Amino acid sequence: MNEQMRTIYYTATTLDGFLADEQDSLDWLLKQPLDDDASEFGYDTFFAGVGALVMGSTTYRWVVDRHEWPYTLPSWVLSSRPQPSVEGADIRFAQGDVAALHPELVAAADGKDVWVVGGGDLAGQFADAGLLDEVMVSIAPVTLGAGRPLLPRRYDLELLSTGRNAGFLCARYRLAGPLAT
Ligand SMILES: NC(=O)c1ccc[n+]([C@@H]2O[C@H](COP(=O)([O-])OP(=O)(O)OC[C@H]3O[C@@H](n4cnc5c(N)ncnc54)[C@H](OP(=O)(O)O)[C@@H]3O)[C@@H](O)[C@H]2O)c1
Numbered sequence: 001m002n003e004q005m006r007t008i009y010y011t012a013t014t015l016d017g018f019l020a021d022e023q024d025s026l027d028w029l030l031k032q033p034l035d036d037d038a039s040e041f042g043y044d045t046f047f048a049g050v051g052a053l054v055m056g057s058t059t060y061r062w063v064v065d066r067h068e069w070p071y072t073l074p075s076w077v078l079s080s081r082p083q084p085s086v087e088g089a090d091i092r093f094a095q096g097d098v099a100a101l102h103p104e105l106v107a108a109a110d111g112k113d114v115w116v117v118g119g120g121d122l123a124g125q126f127a128d129a130g131l132l133d134e135v136m137v138s139i140a141p142v143t144l145g146a147g148r149p150l151l152p153r154r155y156d157l158e159l160l161s162t163g164r165n166a167g168f169l170c171a172r173y174r175l176a177g178p179l180a181t
Contacts (some may be wrong), residue, residue: 005109006133007102009116009123010046011150012168013137018147019118025061028142031164041138041163041170049156051112052076052105054098056122058148074108076101078122098122099129124153132175134160141167154179 011031013019020026036044055063063069069086077083077117080095094101105114116123116132124130135157137150144151155172164170 004114005098005106005111006050006125007105007114007116007131008046008134008136009118009126009132009151010136011118011138012140013150014140014147015144016143016145017150018144019120019150020062020101021144021147024058024148027063028144029140032140032142032168034168035161035166037165038164039165039170040161040172041108041165046136047115050115052107053115054101054105054122055117056119059118076105084171089124095160097129098125099131100128102129102131105152120149120151123151125152127155127175128154136171136177137172137173138165139167155181 007078011019014028021028036042040046051069052074054076055078059076060077060079060083064084064086069089069091072090074090074092076094078094078098081091085091115147123135124133135151156176156179158176160172160174162169162171
């Protein structure tokens, strides 16, 4: 269990700052070679510190339309529309102000970190509410030119640590605050 629970946006991105292409394809990501990674950036290491997760409805549909639901942790999906449920999964649907939801996420995480899975605007909603502590990115050696944005906001970040996994450059940032002019 972490001493200091954090709310972390942990994701892969293209070099030009996209989570997915305009058709929500992740083919550019899934083709990338990966080494075993026991650093803080490795999925298994990161996920071991997570107690609850939250995602937007596009990300949710990407997962459930293609895969079995992979999580046993309490998970929240934000959507203003009815969404398909997954039998036996601990998935809670919510909408509106993420600041009102955050205490529930923290309580469910039970001393571990909250993972903001994505997308970028959802991470931005937590940032705007002053509730996003860190951004951890694995930057793929790919550009797409257009797609779903990583973090469509103007913020200053402080670089805390870096790593590498095969062709990915990995970086962990603290969200410092709205971009100072
Ligand atoms: N590269 C990676 O590792 C990675 C990581 C995460 C996601 N992805 C991909 O990136 C793409 C992200 O899609 P996206 O940009 O559309 O973001 P998203 O966050 O997955 O979905 C956005 C949608 O969530 C709903 N939503 C968000 N905040 C809400 C709120 N406060 N209240 C109610 N509803 C809310 C809205 O849809 P409705 O209200 O209409 O339902 C909104 O249009 C997906 O293709 C996903 O698979 C990639």
